[in-house]
């Protein structure tokens with residue numbers, strides 16, 4: 001059976017003044033796939049992700065998310081789509097003045113009715129916290145948690161809406177190697193449990209090795225090579241080799 005396409009980006013172009021960042025970039029994300037975007041600093045990985053969640057308007061090209069051309073959606077339709085597309089910020093973006101529970105309840109305010117929240121918020125918060133192994137932190141403040149724990153809480157807050165696809169912006173940056181490995185393993189566990197898909201931006205080779213089903217190399221603004229970790233490490237092309245040496 002052919003796998004469904006979850007995200008399709010076709011011939012994307014984006015420049016800032018004279019700085020041509022994306023030049024004819026394309027990708028396809030399939031159902032239940034963990035796709036890593038690998039590229040140097042400044043190569044346009046964040047710009048790409050921001051185009052996908054429509055924080056940035058591309059100059060040309062097409063982006064389809066869960067079958068919908070996002071340029072055709074109005075604000076309400078885009079809000080509805082955002083429920084299915086989780087985003088884990090590099091900075092975590094937790095609210096420091098709120099407890100862990102309140103942080104997790106926050107996205108429910110926007111996407112669930114008052115009745116739904118009354119009936120199901122408590123169990124949804126607990127399930128998301130259990131997914132990341134941190135149920136005991138429910139009444140703690142973000143400042144009381146380590147960097148790795150804050151990353152897990154941010155992931156739990158993304159999971160609470162049960163997204164079909166999760167976009168991870170450098171999920172292990174700033175973490176020590178052991179904590180980084182735990183987060184990478186958690187990304188794989190979550191994908192299996194929810195049968196979700198993910199785009200993961202990273203240049204942490206350990207994270208990439210653990211999480212990727214496939215890697216796209218973003219070089220000179222385009223999809224320069226796309227293959228599994230193992231196959232890419234065998235390519236003789238010097239521009240690809242740079243990353244694996």
Ligand SMILES: Nc1ncnc2c1ncn2[C@@H]1O[C@H](COP(=O)(O)OP(=O)(O)OP(=O)(O)O)[C@@H](O)[C@H]1O
Nearest residue numbers: 016019021039040041042043044045046047048203
């Ligand atoms: N809003 C903006 N205005 C002007 N230039 C921008 C803007 N956003 C990004 N850029 C430029 O686009 C290029 C790509 O930036 P981007 O943040 O996507 O890189 P990246 O691959 O994510 O890098 P890193 O790994 O360092 O995060 C950079 O040259 C950056 O200066």
